[in-house]
Amino acid sequence: MAVLTMSFKPTLPLLISAFVSLLVGCNEGNKLSLSERSIIYCSEGSPETFNPQLSTSGTTTDAISKQLYNSLIVYKGKNNTLGPSLAKSWHVTRDGKKITFYLRQDVRFHQTSYFTPTRLLNADDVLFSFNRILDKNHAYHQVSGGQYPFFQSTKFTELIEKIEKINDYTIRFILKRSDSSFVANLATDYAIILSAEYGEKLLNKGTPHKIDILPIGTGPFKFKEYRVGSLIRFYRHDSYWQGQAKIEQLVFDITLSRTSRLTKLLAKECDVSSYPIAHAKIAERTDLILESITSLNVGYFGFNTKKEPFNNKLVRQAISLAINKQAIIDTVYHSKAARAKSILPETSWAYDTNTPEQGYDPVRAKSLLEIAGYAQGFTMDLWAMPVQRAYNPNALTMAKLIQADLKKIGVKVKIVSYEWSTFLRRLSLGEHQSFLLGWNADTPEPDNFFTPMLSCSASETGNNRTFWCNKEFDQLLQEALKTTNMKQRKRYYAQAMAIINEEMPLLPIAHSKRYQARGTDVVGDILSNFGGISFYQAAKINTNNKADDMVNKVSN
Amino acid sequence: MLTFTLRRISLFIFTMLVLTLLSFSLSFLFPGDTVINHSGQINATVSELAQLNQAYQMDKSIVNQYGAYLTHILNGDFGQSMASQSPISKEIIELLPATIELSLVALLIAMIVGIPLGFIAAIKHNKTSDHVILSLAMLGYSIPVFWLGLLAILVFSIGLGWLPSAGKISLLFEIEFVTGIQFIDILLSDSPYKWQAFSNASAHIILPACVIALAPATIFIRLSRAAMIEVLAASYIRAARAKGLSFQQIIFRHAIRNALIKIIRHVGLQFANLVTIAMVTEVIFSWPGIGRWLIESIYQRDYTAIQGGLLVLSCFIFIIHILTDFIYAALNPLARGNKYGS
Numbered sequence: 001m002a003v004l005t006m007s008f009k010p011t012l013p014l015l016i017s018a019f020v021s022l023l024v025g026c027n028e029g030n031k032l033s034l035s036e037r038s039i040i041y042c043s044e045g046s047p048e049t050f051n052p053q054l055s056t057s058g059t060t061t062d063a064i065s066k067q068l069y070n071s072l073i074v075y076k077g078k079n080n081t082l083g084p085s086l087a088k089s090w091h092v093t094r095d096g097k098k099i100t101f102y103l104r105q106d107v108r109f110h111q112t113s114y115f116t117p118t119r120l121l122n123a124d125d126v127l128f129s130f131n132r133i134l135d136k137n138h139a140y141h142q143v144s145g146g147q148y149p150f151f152q153s154t155k156f157t158e159l160i161e162k163i164e165k166i167n168d169y170t171i172r173f174i175l176k177r178s179d180s181s182f183v184a185n186l187a188t189d190y191a192i193i194l195s196a197e198y199g200e201k202l203l204n205k206g207t208p209h210k211i212d213i214l215p216i217g218t219g220p221f222k223f224k225e226y227r228v229g230s231l232i233r234f235y236r237h238d239s240y241w242q243g244q245a246k247i248e249q250l251v252f253d254i255t256l257s258r259t260s261r262l263t264k265l266l267a268k269e270c271d272v273s274s275y276p277i278a279h280a281k282i283a284e285r286t287d288l289i290l291e292s293i294t295s296l297n298v299g300y301f302g303f304n305t306k307k308e309p310f311n312n313k314l315v316r317q318a319i320s321l322a323i324n325k326q327a328i329i330d331t332v333y334h335s336k337a338a339r340a341k342s343i344l345p346e347t348s349w350a351y352d353t354n355t356p357e358q359g360y361d362p363v364r365a366k367s368l369l370e371i372a373g374y375a376q377g378f379t380m381d382l383w384a385m386p387v388q389r390a391y392n393p394n395a396l397t398m399a400k401l402i403q404a405d406l407k408k409i410g411v412k413v414k415i416v417s418y419e420w421s422t423f424l425r426r427l428s429l430g431e432h433q434s435f436l437l438g439w440n441a442d443t444p445e446p447d448n449f450f451t452p453m454l455s456c457s458a459s460e461t462g463n464n465r466t467f468w469c470n471k472e473f474d475q476l477l478q479e480a481l482k483t484t485n486m487k488q489r490k491r492y493y494a495q496a497m498a499i500i501n502e503e504m505p506l507l508p509i510a511h512s513k514r515y516q517a518r519g520t521d522v523v524g525d526i527l528s529n530f531g532g533i534s535f536y537q538a539a540k541i542n543t544n545n546k547a548d549d550m551v552n553k554v555s556n
Numbered sequence: 557m558l559t560f561t562l563r564r565i566s567l568f569i570f571t572m573l574v575l576t577l578l579s580f581s582l583s584f585l586f587p588g589d590t591v592i593n594h595s596g597q598i599n600a601t602v603s604e605l606a607q608l609n610q611a612y613q614m615d616k617s618i619v620n621q622y623g624a625y626l627t628h629i630l631n632g633d634f635g636q637s638m639a640s641q642s643p644i645s646k647e648i649i650e651l652l653p654a655t656i657e658l659s660l661v662a663l664l665i666a667m668i669v670g671i672p673l674g675f676i677a678a679i680k681h682n683k684t685s686d687h688v689i690l691s692l693a694m695l696g697y698s699i700p701v702f703w704l705g706l707l708a709i710l711v712f713s714i715g716l717g718w719l720p721s722a723g724k725i726s727l728l729f730e731i732e733f734v735t736g737i738q739f740i741d742i743l744l745s746d747s748p749y750k751w752q753a754f755s756n757a758s759a760h761i762i763l764p765a766c767v768i769a770l771a772p773a774t775i776f777i778r779l780s781r782a783a784m785i786e787v788l789a790a791s792y793i794r795a796a797r798a799k800g801l802s803f804q805q806i807i808f809r810h811a812i813r814n815a816l817i818k819i820i821r822h823v824g825l826q827f828a829n830l831v832t833i834a835m836v837t838e839v840i841f842s843w844p845g846i847g848r849w850l851i852e853s854i855y856q857r858d859y860t861a862i863q864g865g866l867l868v869l870s871c872f873i874f875i876i877h878i879l880t881d882f883i884y885a886a887l888n889p890l891a892r893g894n895k896y897g898s
Contacts, residue, residue, distance in 0.1 A: 034749045038728045251727045267713035267721045
């Protein structure tokens with residue numbers, strides 16, 4: 001018997017070792033493996049489109065804007081000053097109505113399996129990109145629905161008289177009136193430049209809709225493939241005008257569940273993860289970095305001012321007084337957000353330090369309710385957004401805290417939630433009484449907080465979900481845009497904030513940071529203060545000879 | 557052998573008829589319009605709907621309707637998925653190979669581990685190693701697969717960071733779809749990163765395959781143990797021993813061969829069991845196979861996909877059974893008799 005078992009021994013280990021050597025033996029060959037030249041990013045959702053002009057969703061902007069496209073100008077540096085991009089310089093006339101852009105002459109569009117550009121970027125491409133939005137008769141205006149939400153909410157169309165091509169590399173915007181936010185809006189992730197040549201080619205083929213599905217831009221990465229709900233693959237644009245990106249391949253691994261994102265991050269299946277959970281767990285790992293950036297945003301509790309009882313200013317004030325904001329900051333944001341005093345974050349230049357804050361005073365809230373005629377309290381619904389955003393990482397918990405706070409003043413709260421797109425659609429139809437939502441700024445321009453969120457025009461398009469429309473407030477916003485005098489503008493915005501504080505169409509709750517986690521082998525800035533993320537600067541360093549590589553990177 | 561083959565084929569045809577009948581009747585039992593359940597065209601216009609009604613002969617008797625349904629199925633038309641609106645046959649062709657691949661690897665692991673262990677247990681019958689192996693088999697058989705899967709991810713992916721937890725290959729590798737069997741596709745591709753892709757795919761398959769393999773492996777242990785004990789007690793073994801053959805010669809020349817014949821038939825049976833376990837495991841490991849797709853279809857109430865998926869899956873398992881029967885019959889002439897063919 002003993003002899004027999006002995007004879008078994010060599011066969012099994014032999015098999016196993018053969019299998020293992022098969023696995024390990026293949027790992028030689030290329031000096032740098034594919035994973036060292038690529039980055040996988042675990043993103044929180046699918047993009048709606050591949051053209052940023054068509055969407056204001058943060059997920060879409062993150063995925064495509066700065067990867068595939070460039071705008072004429074960009075925000076640069078710590079002070080967020082406007083700097084050149086596709087336009088190497090620009091000039092504004094003294095009356096502020098004519099803005100001339102001088103384009104770079106060395107910008108190449110992507111060359112892909114579906115399009116080969118024959119010329120460099122010129123004024124025709126700029127004309128094409130903006131006329132698509134402005135001109136209702138443009139061949140591409142109605143392609144993909146004809147909705148350009150950012151440009152509509154900022155009244156872009158009404159502002160521009162016309163766009164003139166001066167020569168191949170000079171283009172002039174002529175405005176109907178001076179508007180100090182106009183140039184800032186051109187630096188957003190939405191005002192990108194498409195290829196006119198590609199547009200023409202698709203039109204000749206009879207497939208214009210492909211322009212928003214198979215994108216061609218000038219950005220650091222070019223589109224390779226998109227598998228719906230699963231992944232987006234980008235390759236490096238080798239002749240990018242600012243120099244090649246450091247990685248060859250960029251993959252967005254679309255992972256809706258936040259636990260799955262965490263698992264993939266911990267198991268090293270993604271190099272960078274958006275909106276991570278379990279901050280403490282990530283922080284204690286030596287191979288991961290948790291990073292955050294102050295982004296201009298606000299999370300708020302809004303009231304539908306068209307519906308009972310929130311058409312009464314006193315009720316809105318009473319409810320606002322009854323909310324313990326600090327408790328929300330501590331629970332929902334884990335004390336990692338600033339308590340909001342107004343809709344404008346304190347980091348904005350237009351923020352007026354004298355703005356009073358709505359305090360927490362349940363006793364006064366109760367007496368205000370009595371004056372308003374609701375001494376017995378009432379029942380209301382509260383719509384909590386179903387997805388996580390930097391400005392509100394967990395709306396459901398926030399809703400429960402609000403529910404508990406309001407119970408103390410005799411108001412019963414029913415929490416409502418829908419799937420995200422349904423949620424937004426129903427909100428813009430005004431089916432709600434109150435809601436939890438937020439706003440992420442696209443530019444450091446303060447108007448970006450006021451006009452898209454609370455103006456009368458925004459309440460008509462449904463972007464202003466409080467449906468609050470105050471003529472005096474709108475007038476102040478208009479005045480603030482007409483002048484370029486910073487002090488004067490700051491004064492106008494202070495008055496506007498005072499009106500919000502008095503009328504209380506919404507209660508600002510927090511200005512939060514945006515979080516991201518990455519492996520220590522990924523270097524380079526990805527997050528930016530405004531708009532979408534960018535992987536242009538990102539690179540991988542070899543963890544085995546990290547030190548050598550670091551030196552190389554620095555000397556480069 | 558001819559009668560045997562004919563019997564198998566007729567059995568196959570009749571079973572498939574019953575299965576199609578079942579899937580046909582599901583269209584009536586599921587909520588919603590029958591013809592939409594058949595075709596999956598939820599956004600059909602009035603004229604398209606009329607066409608569909610015509611194609612599925614909805615205005616005629618139920619027998620004609622079944623005939624029309626069968627014709628569609630035989631032409632490979634399972635309708636389209638209500639969720640994604642792409643043809644179900646296309647989705648199945650893309651996903652089924654991934655499940656087959658995973659199940660085959662798992663089966664291989666189960667056999668490589670299970671059968672030798674069973675043999676060892678039988679040879680060491682009623683000794684400590686026998687008891688240890690049997691207890692381990694019992695333990696392994698009792699562990700629920702979803703729990704084991706999560707535990708494996710927790711330990712090997714998150715804790716130790718050895719193996720990936722999701723998908724069948726890193727998203728970085730672009731492997732063109734040829735056969736759907738990942739390893740073959742990688743070898744066929746002309747990617748410069750072929751070998752990196754191969755080792756990456758191997759690393760991805762280890763965890764899910766081992767999780768799936770556990771339960772069948774324990775069954776193989778018990779089967780091979782029983783078979784070996786039976787063979788070792790047989791008179792020809794005694795005769796061989798009397799002739800003075802060494803124990804090694806007895807085991808390798810006579811016992812293993814005869815014991816294996818008894819097991820081979822069960823391998824086919826276990827494959828069906830394995831595919832069921834694979835379906836749950838696919839969900840845990842985000843393996844892009846037919847099991848995950850089917851479970852997602854159930855969540856999304858994609859009736860057409862559920863019908864088509866069940867039909868194809870059961871057909872596939874049935875074919876595997878017949879194939880193992882053939883192999884068994886080829887190896888063991890005794891099985892070709894009436895007793896087994898009916």
